[in-house]
Amino acid sequence: MDVIGDLVARDRRSDDLAVRTDSRAGSYSYEKCCTNAWKTGNILRHYGVRGGATVAVDPGDSLTPPPLLALLGAGLLGATTRFDPGESPSAKALVVPAARADAYDPDPGTKTFVYGDVPDDPEFAHFEAEMWSENPTAPPDRVDPADTALAAGDREFTHERLLSASEGIVDEYGLAADDEVAVRAPLADPGTVVAGVLAPVAAGATVLVDRESTGTVAVASGDAAENAPEPAVVDPADVL
Incomplete structure (x- = not known):
């Protein structure tokens, strides 16, 4: 796997559980x-997200699938x-829980997507509703492994570096299809994204x-x- 999109390639579809909620x-x-994930990519693309743009995501206090789909x-x-x-x-798109939508003051030109409840503000898009109505095919965009995929503070991480680190977690912990990786750290830490999301998905x-x-x-x-x-237990601080 060279880029994050490879994690959700067509040949990876199965009935196995990728994300377990309550x-x-x-x-x-x-x-x-x-x-x-394809639908989410198409939604973001429809609102102007392209290579080099930023998608800001508030994962909420209780993690749910929408922030993972945004990634x-x-x-x-x-x-x-x-x-x-x-x-x-400063982002092309902002993805936030409905309860916190009014807490943000994004730059002009930022499209705000609200997940969970339906937004009160008509200027906000309802993430789930937009997703369900989107085209269920993979976006046509070409992505290079050297492109930046994740930012945290003043640090940036390429697809290549993130996937390499996730492969290291898979190997070190022997992750396999019957494992369930519990995310008990914030996604604002890039080590959590690697060990808690990318590594388990890479391992099936x-x-x-x-x-x-x-x-x-x-x-x-x-x-x-x-x-x-x-x-x-994986400490996110030890991942990257």
């Missing part, structure tokens, strides 16, 4: 994950995802976003790492 209805098979969709376009948007993000394992359930591996630090119920 309900089967809200969980994603690899079939659903790939298709919805994958932006990756399909060669855009950069930022999970630490700040109050006034499951990203566990239901923090009340127990996986086989946790991505956590500090007290969360000490209290994690999983038998193995």
Whole structure:
């Protein structure tokens, strides 16, 4: 795999679980994950996101699939995802939970997508509604492994570096299809993105976003790492 889009290539579709939430209805098979990542890429593309653009994402207090789809969709376009948007993000698109939509003052020209509840402001797009109505095919954009895929603070990470690091996690922890990787650290830490999202998807394992359930591996630090119920723990600080 050379770019993030390869994680959701057509031949990766299956009935295996890619993302597990607290309900089967809200969980994603690899079939659903790939298709919805393509749709998300097409939504963002429709609103002007291209290679080199930034997609700012607020992953919320309780992680759900939309922020992960934003990462994958932006990756399909060669855009950069930022999970630490700040109050006034400079981005082509902003993806935020409905409860926090009014907390942001983005630059003019930024399209705000709200996920969860339907937005009150007609200027905001409802992420889920837009996604379901989109074309379920992969965007045609060409992405280079040397393109920036993720930014955090003043650091930038290319597709190549992120996937190389994720392969290291897969090898070190022996991740396989029957593993569930519990995300117990913020996505604002790029190590969490690598170990908690990219690595399990690369391995065909499951990203566990239901923090009340127990996986086989946790991505956590500090007290969360000490209290994690999983038998193995990855510290995001050690990943990149």
